[in-house]
Amino acid sequence: MIIEQPLSCRSVEIISEAMASDDQQFVFESPVYPGQPIHRTALATALRGTKHEKHPENSKTPGLRELLGLKPFRPHDLRRTAATLAGELGFSEAAIAKCLDHAVTKDDENQSGDDHRLQSVEAHAAEARGARRRRGRVATDHRQASRHRHRTAAGRLTLDG
Numbered sequence: 001m002i003i004e005q006p007l008s009c010r011s012v013e014i015i016s017e018a019m020a021s022d023d024q025q026f027v028f029e030s031p032v033y034p035g036q037p038i039h040r041t042a043l044a045t046a047l048r049g050t051k052h053e054k055h056p057e058n059s060k061t062p063g064l065r066e067l068l069g070l071k072p073f074r075p076h077d078l079r080r081t082a083a084t085l086a087g088e089l090g091f092s093e094a095a096i097a098k099c100l101d102h103a104v105t106k107d108d109e110n111q112s113g114d115d116h117r118l119q120s121v122e123a124h125a126a127e128a129r130g131a132r133r134r135r136g137r138v139a140t141d142h143r144q145a146s147r148h149r150h151r152t153a154a155g156r157l158t159l160d161g
Contacts, residue, residue, distance in 0.1 A: 010129075043075045 018027050028038040049063025086096045097104045
C-alpha cells in the first residue's frame with residue numbers, strides 16, 4: 001500500500017539538502033554503510049548519546065538532549081506530540097492516522113475539513129517563517145550596530161589614551 005502525503009516546502013528543502021548525489025538511494029543514508037539506510041536506532045542514539053548509564057566514566061559523547069538541556073524523551077514521543085498537536089488544530093483522526101502511517105477506515109476517509117485546516121496551518125507556517133527571517137535580519141542589524149559602536153568606542157579610547 002502506498003500512502004501519498006504532500007510535503008511542506010521546508011520538508012522538500014531538507015530532503016534536497018540531504019541527497020548528496022543523484023544516485024543516492026536513501027534520503028538519510030548510513031555514514032557507516034554506504035548504500036544502506038541510516039539505522040533505525042540512529043535518532044535515539046543521537047538524542048541519548050553514547051554514554052554508559054551504569055558507568056558514566058565510560059561515556060564517549062553526550063547526546064543532543066544533554067547538549068540542549070532537554071528532559072529525556074524518545075523519538076516515538078515526537079510522533080505522539082505531532083498527533084496531539086494535529087488533533088488540537090482540528091485535523092480528523094483519518095488525516096492524523098495517514099500522517100502516522102496507521103490504517104484508515106472508509107468512514108474515517110469521508111471526514112472533511114482537513115484541506116481547509118491544512119491551508120490554514122501552511123499559511124500560519126509561512127507567516128512564522130517570515131517572522132523568523134525578519135527577527136534574524138533585526139538581530140544581524142543589531143549585532144552589526146553593536147560591533148560598530150564597540151569599534152568606535154575602542155577607537156576613541158585609543159585616541160584619547
